[in-house]
Amino acid sequence: MDNIHINWFPGHMAKAQRMIREHLKLVDVVIELLDARIPVSSANPVIKEIIENKPRIVALNKADLAEAEWNEYWSGVFRDQGLQVVALEAITGKGTKALIGKVEQAASDTITRLAAKGIRPRAVRAMILGIPNVGKSSLINRLLGAATVRTADKPGVTRGKQWIKISKNLELLDTPGVLWPKIEDxxxxxxxxxxxxxxxxxxxxxxxxxxxxxxxxxxxxxxxxxxxxxxxxxxxxxxxxxxxxxxxxxxxxxxxxxxxxxxxxxxxxxxxxxxxxxxxxxxxxxxxxxx
Ligand SMILES: Nc1nc2c(ncn2[C@@H]2O[C@H](COP(=O)(O)OP(=O)(O)OP(=O)(O)O)[C@@H](O)[C@H]2O)c(=O)[nH]1
Ligand SMILES: [Mg+2]
Structure with a gap:
């Protein structure tokens, strides 16, 4: 049978990548959303190159649509790679608490390092990355619903950027980064x-x-x-x-x-x-x- 053919627009993606690189400078931790039904196929092939050495938390979203035993299996695979991972249902909010805990934990090293340099302890900053339709906006809305304050622009630091204050120690960039999947296969x-x-x-x-x-x-x-x-x-x-x-x-x-x-x-x-x-x-x- 013929191979699936997909029209592709690298122009869009070049722009998306520039945006991501710009935003990455502002954050301590990255939340990578994957589709729990296709945790490999929904991954960006060069995520590590993009985020460089930022800590990364993997969230297997739409866990409700994937088979429970396989969610366990995939969580184990990512853990074995040394990554923190949570199963998530962005639309119901199931798993968000665990996610927040892991994000705060992953960034604590960075904050400690800054404190050692004499920089006043501050909230951890995170952003969400993921391919189209994986649930980025759903997760942001869910976290926004739970947020106590939606902070305004931070003058001088992030003009035009909005941060969602998730907890005392965690702020989330309200614009997610759109990654591209590997579609050649x-x-x-x-x-x-x-x-x-x-x-x-x-x-x-x-x-x-x-x-x-x-x-x-x-x-x-x-x-x-x-x-x-x-x-x-x-x-x-x-x-x-x-x-x-x-x-x-x-x-x-x-x-x-x-x-x-x-x-x-x-x-x-x-x-x-x-x-x-x-x-x-x-x-x-x-x-x-x-x-
Ligand atoms: N069943 C289920 N559906 C979900 C979940 N999270 C998101 N969705 C659905 O997936 C679809 C895409 O969600 P969005 O949050 O718009 O995804 P996105 O990553 O922001 O998509 P783009 O903005 O197009 O890149 C919507 O129909 C959501 O309702 C989930 O945990 N479970
Ligand atoms: Mg969206």
Whole structure:
């Protein structure tokens, strides 16, 4: 089958990278949001080069959409790499307390070092980094909701920047850094497309869904059977499967012909919304071409 092809705009990303570098100068710690369903595929391949030696906390967001045992597995993998990691649900706020604790802890060395140089102890500053749609704004809003004060511009230090005061010792930059994923690998591109990290306009729905339906049929047929009230075994042809699901959901054009695209979108949206159950699509470092 053809490789997933995605249009790519490096111009955007060059600008995003410049912004990140500028903002990084202002913070002590970085919170890297990853999608718990694809912790490898949603990572930026050069994160270490970008953040240099800043402490980094990994947050596996959308943990509610990923399989619980796999969340444990991935947390262990990151811990083994010497990183602090938390499972997070930015929309409900589950995990934010643990995250805040780890961020404060990670920055305490920096603060101690400054204090040793005679610089008055100050709040720790952090920023959020992550690929599109990973939940950066949701996390900021969640933390903002809990924040007591939203500090205004800091004159002379960060003109135009807003800091959210999270706790006595922690301030968060209210603008997240948008990272770019590695999309050259076709498997990775597929996972990014179905999880919503890549804009729906830049990939071919039919091509992506054709691969995704194969994956679903192969590993999760019982979920499809249950959700769409079908009989086993599922048809081997994707079109036939789409026909059955489309008919069940009333995706019909004039003359009773199934609207395949509508059926594809229903399945994709239900997957993204967790209605087909929890999925972890990255199941090992070797699953992607991450170096
Ligand atoms: N199920 C679930 N959905 C989440 C979670 N966090 C965020 N979302 C959803 O993911 C989508 C993207 O969230 P945003 O917070 O807008 O993501 P973002 O990283 O700011 O996206 P960009 O601004 O496009 O880069 C939204 O529909 C959120 O409701 C989570 O923990 N669980
Ligand atoms: Mg956002």
């Amino acid at each position: 076709s498997e990775v591109a597929l996972k990014l497309a179905i999880t919503g990290a890549i804009n729906d306009e830049v990939y071919d729905l039919e091509q992506v869904m054709s691969k995704f339906l194969c994956l679903l049929r192969e590993h999760y047929s019982e979920r499809i059977v249950e959700r769409y009230k079908l009989n086993e075994p599922l048809p081997e042809e994707n079109e036939e499967l789409l026909g059955l699901i489309g008919a069940k959901r009333g995706c019909l054009r004039a003359g009773g012909i199934v609207d395949y695209d509508k059926a594809r979108k229903i399945i994709l949206n239900e997957f993204r919304g967790g209605k087909l159950g929890r999925f972890t699509l990255d199941r090992g470092i070797e699953n992607s071409s991450k170096t």
